[in-house]
Amino acid sequence: MHNLLLDISAQTIDWSRAQFALTAIYHWLFVPLTLGLAVVMGIMETRYYRTRDPFWKDAARFWQKLFGINFAMGVATGLILEFEFGTNWSNYSWFVGDIFGAPLAIEGIIAFFMEATFVAVMFFGWKKVSPGFHLASTWLTGLGATISAWWILVANAWMQLPVGQEFNPDTMRFEMNSFMDVALSPFAVDKFCHTVTSSWIIGAVFTVAVSSWYLLKKRDHKLAIESMKIGSIFGLAAVALTLITGHSSAIQVGKVQPMKLASMEALYNGGTGQGLTVFAAVNPFKQPDYANQQEPPMKMAVPNGLSFLATLDANGYVPGVNDLLNGYTKPDGTKVISVEEKMKRGQMAIAALQDYRSGKKDEATKQILKDNMPYFGYGYVKSPHQVVPFIPVNFWAFRVMVGIGMLLILFFICSLFIVYKKDIIKHRWLLISGIVLLPCAYLASQSGWLVAEFGRQPWTIQDMLPTWVAVSDIKPSSVIVTFFIFLILFTAMLAVEINILCKAIKKGPENSEMSNQVEL
Numbered sequence: 001m002h003n004l005l006l007d008i009s010a011q012t013i014d015w016s017r018a019q020f021a022l023t024a025i026y027h028w029l030f031v032p033l034t035l036g037l038a039v040v041m042g043i044m045e046t047r048y049y050r051t052r053d054p055f056w057k058d059a060a061r062f063w064q065k066l067f068g069i070n071f072a073m074g075v076a077t078g079l080i081l082e083f084e085f086g087t088n089w090s091n092y093s094w095f096v097g098d099i100f101g102a103p104l105a106i107e108g109i110i111a112f113f114m115e116a117t118f119v120a121v122m123f124f125g126w127k128k129v130s131p132g133f134h135l136a137s138t139w140l141t142g143l144g145a146t147i148s149a150w151w152i153l154v155a156n157a158w159m160q161l162p163v164g165q166e167f168n169p170d171t172m173r174f175e176m177n178s179f180m181d182v183a184l185s186p187f188a189v190d191k192f193c194h195t196v197t198s199s200w201i202i203g204a205v206f207t208v209a210v211s212s213w214y215l216l217k218k219r220d221h222k223l224a225i226e227s228m229k230i231g232s233i234f235g236l237a238a239v240a241l242t243l244i245t246g247h248s249s250a251i252q253v254g255k256v257q258p259m260k261l262a263s264m265e266a267l268y269n270g271g272t273g274q275g276l277t278v279f280a281a282v283n284p285f286k287q288p289d290y291a292n293q294q295e296p297p298m299k300m301a302v303p304n305g306l307s308f309l310a311t312l313d314a315n316g317y318v319p320g321v322n323d324l325l326n327g328y329t330k331p332d333g334t335k336v337i338s339v340e341e342k343m344k345r346g347q348m349a350i351a352a353l354q355d356y357r358s359g360k361k362d363e364a365t366k367q368i369l370k371d372n373m374p375y376f377g378y379g380y381v382k383s384p385h386q387v388v389p390f391i392p393v394n395f396w397a398f399r400v401m402v403g404i405g406m407l408l409i410l411f412f413i414c415s416l417f418i419v420y421k422k423d424i425i426k427h428r429w430l431l432i433s434g435i436v437l438l439p440c441a442y443l444a445s446q447s448g449w450l451v452a453e454f455g456r457q458p459w460t461i462q463d464m465l466p467t468w469v470a471v472s473d474i475k476p477s478s479v480i481v482t483f484f485i486f487l488i489l490f491t492a493m494l495a496v497e498i499n500i501l502c503k504a505i506k507k508g509p510e511n512s513e514m515s516n517q518v519e520l
Contacts, residue, residue, distance in 0.1 A: 011476035013468050016088040019483045023081045026490040030074030032445055035196060036203015037067040038142025043230055049135045059223055062509040073497045092460050092470035099165050099176045100155055107151035115144035150192050157188035159461050161256045167373050169356045190252050194245035197238055198445060204235030205441040210505055212434035215425055220508050228419050236412040254310030260455030262321045263394040265306055266296045270320035276305025284392045290321045325384050339384035345372045346379025377464045389457040397447040404444035411437055
């Protein structure tokens with residue numbers, strides 16, 4: 001925390017945030033497809049192992065090839081993302097590196113090496129190892145990618161709900177005191193389950209989209225129809241699981257990040273029996289005047305839906321933006337202090353820390369620091385309104401995510417019904433929909449991350465460290481230059497991947513004669 005108290009340029013803060021967002025968005029284009037295709041190719045090879053039908057071996061190798069192309073791109077963007085913590089967010093890294101670095105180190109040591117080992121066997125071991133060992137390698141490759149996601153999401157969840165740590169004023173750092181609390185945080189478990197199941201949706205939609213293209217081109221019919229069956233079943237199951245894990249995540253957000261939940265719903269004034277907003281005329285480009293509005297105009301809501309979503313009680317209490325700013329009393333009598341009071345207590349923590357660092361290490365100073373440390377980050381907040389995230393982004397991103405999810409449920413049901421009747425080629429509208437829904441699924445996935453990250457602004461660590469304190473004290477020009485370098489680099493990488501994937505899809509499976517056998 002070398003320069004924690006320095007006045008860092010607003011341009012540096014904004015461009016550092018933009019650069020990290022750019023890297024994260026591009027990285028997340030590759031990760032969900034990796035996690036989703038890992039299951040698809042595992043199912044394909046399991047069918048081959050059980051039937052010894054050469055068709056399933058060709059199918060498995062085809063989907064593994066597409067997995068491998070995407071996997072390589074994901075690794076490259078992920079490495080750059082982790083390096084940015086040290087270059088652009090050095091105060092953050094200094095402040096909590098002892099905690100945040102642990103899951104990332106485990107991810108690199110265990111999960112990454114696990115993936116690297118078994119992915120080699122999966123691609124090059126078809127004639128060198130037994131079918132059973134090869135099948136295990138395929139599933140272990142997918143498991144390694146999933147374990148990698150687990151540790152990264154543990155690190156992210158800790159930023160949303162910091163647990164298992166204590167502040168050491170002598171080192172000016174947070175230090176871990178319970179690894180299990182960090183690794184098995186309820187927030188981390190819910191975030192992992194929701195993220196992975198939503199990634200499976202991407203893999204399923206991609207499988208269906210490729211299959212739809214083959215059927216529209218009247219080629220590789222057997223591969224397309226069998227893959228569409230698997231993709232549709234897998235996709236429907238994944239969407240159902242994502243809905244369940246999303247509900248569980250909403251409960252956690254309601255408990256530990258109520259301001260995020262309020263901004264997702266544009267809930268200005270809370271209460272009991274709150275409805276779940278279906279639509280409201282929230283200006284997408286302007287922060288609403290929540291202090292003077294009861295609710296957004298043209299609001300349509302499901303009665304009691306939000307209360308049930310957040311508390312599992314249709315009459316449960318959900319605080320709004322103004323309640324959280326001004327303080328409120330929960331139905332059980334618990335008082336939640338106002339943001340202004342939190343700011344005062346945060347300033348007391350900062351003052352006590354400065355006294356301690358200047359040599360005043362008596363018990364009274366230590367106690368003041370300990371009592372007020374939970375509000376440390378509020379000491380850097382100049383106005384209560386700074387802790388309100390940009391409501392329009394959260395409100396509309398959440399509805400895009402949920403709306404596309406509902407559309408995918410309908411599509412997968414229709415796809416399953418038609419594909420098992422064996423006349424799907426006659427339904428061009430469904431095949432075209434299967435292709436169109438691929439970018440829609442990606443839009444829903446990215447929208448979910450927008451809600452997760454925009455919703456906790458201005459915090460890099462919830463209540464502990466705002467963005468303008470976490471950033472490195474570097475020149476804005478340095479960040480601007482690297483931003484555009486990364487923009488060009490990542491765009492080129494994405495274009496290359498799409499080009500290679502398209503060529504691989506056009507080429508089709510290695511043994512296309514078997515893939516053309518189908519009962520039409």
